[in-house]
Amino acid sequence: MGSELMNAVIDIEYDEIAGLVTSALKSGSDPLDVLGELREGLRVVGERYQEGEYFLSQLFLAAETMKNALEVLQPLLAAADRGESKGTIVIGSIEGDIHDFGKAIVSSLLTAEGFRVVDIGVDVPSERFVEEAEKADADVIGISALLSTTQSQSRDVVRDLERRGIRDRFRVILGGTGVVSEYALEHYGVDAAVNDGVEAVKIITGWLEGEKG
Structure with a gap:
């Protein structure tokens, strides 16, 4: 499920991402692990944009896809209150x-x-x-x-x-x-x-x- 979430961000599955995150959480995935996979997907998108493989519009849509996922995740992350922010x-x-x-x-x-x-x-x-x-x-x-x-x-x-x-x-x-x-x-x-x-x-x-x- 982890790689599926990462690929959903890379492939800009805007409409599907919230359901995929919900499904992962229901199946017992740790919210921080889910966040890690989403982060990795967006990092890949950023790299592809810099290398000229993705356009600015795709970078924006991937960011919006990430926002959709975070709307599902944020309450659980706040409740868990684990992991140290970099800043x-x-x-x-x-x-x-x-x-x-x-x-x-x-x-x-x-x-x-x-x-x-x-x-x-x-x-x-x-x-x-x-x-x-x-x-x-x-x-x-x-x-x-x-x-x-x-x-x-x-x-x-x-x-x-x-x-x-x-x-x-x-x-x-x-x-x-x-x-x-x-x-x-x-x-x-x-x-x-x-x-x-x-x-x-x-x-x-x-x-x-x-x-x-």
């Missing part, structure tokens, strides 16, 4: 941006890597990023800004952190299709800026695994 990331789309596309991909890929992800949605005011990061005791704040007109608001998040005297507690990463890394790093005060979701996951993984290693 916590608060992620959202900045105020004025209602796009969920890139954020959904990054959230699912981070979950697949074993991180705890707190998705605070879209059209999120800068101060809420800070409040939610403090509440979650997060390691990283991820700001999604697909629109070039909203990217500069990432600076407001950084300024709010500085104003509260907690800037050094969090890494801040800005992501979006039109993000120009050099400009964002110079003008917005973020720690990283990317225009590719897989690259964002690599950077965050490097930060947190390096700190805990």
Whole structure:
């Protein structure tokens, strides 16, 4: 059943995945083992995307497939409360941006890597990023800004952190299709800026695994 779950993510069995997860759990599979198989499937999808075998649309649909599976799994994982997270990331789309596309991909890929992800949605005011990061005791704040007109608001998040005297507690990463890394790093005060979701996951993984290693 494990490899079936992994392949269901790889093959983007969006409509079937929830039933497959439910069936695996009913047959006695450990929720963490089920999660491990799902993670492995999404990792394979990420690799295929980087190698040019999968398109961005397929990466997005695989991420949505993973989300469907997690809706079934999350209550059981929370009840079990086992396994140590690699770190916590608060992620959202900045105020004025209602796009969920890139954020959904990054959230699912981070979950697949074993991180705890707190998705605070879209059209999120800068101060809420800070409040939610403090509440979650997060390691990283991820700001999604697909629109070039909203990217500069990432600076407001950084300024709010500085104003509260907690800037050094969090890494801040800005992501979006039109993000120009050099400009964002110079003008917005973020720690990283990317225009590719897989690259964002690599950077965050490097930060947190390096700190805990």
